[in-house]
Amino acid sequence: MILKPLLPAHAKKTYSIIAPRATHWRKATCDEVDCEAQEFGWASAIDETTDLGQRQAQYIRTLSGRRFGEHRNSAGLTIFEFAPGQQCFTAHEVPLGRPELFVVRGGDTRGWTNEGNRVHANGEDWVDDFATHQQKIADAIEKG
Known part of the structure; x- marks a missing residue:
């Protein structure tokens, strides 16, 4: 059963921790990932x-x-x-070791907004933002 959201998309925030492929990953060989297909055929x-x-x-x-x-x-x-002993057809990837991005976006998958969008400098700031947002929601529910 899919629940219908109680609020419109523009009234929401989405918090995510991401490591985009384009900036945080690179292609790799079978040797780099200990590929079983290469090892055993x-x-x-x-x-x-x-x-x-x-x-x-x-x-x-x-x-x-x-x-x-x-x-x-x-x-x-x-x-x-x-x-065995040859490159397989899998597009292997390995992480570059860059820190993840701690992102806050206005809206949700039904519609994104530019309001409140930001990338936090670190996880602590992201957690603090998330906690503050959750507290605002709790306070609004308590008020009725």
């Missing part, structure tokens, strides 16, 4: 009856540069079995 089941499956299979066979064997299973899928 892996299998990919491809449905070549679809356009996507045909493109995937063509990429594997002609452009991937990986070592593999292939066979069809009982469901008609092409199974590509990749040998």
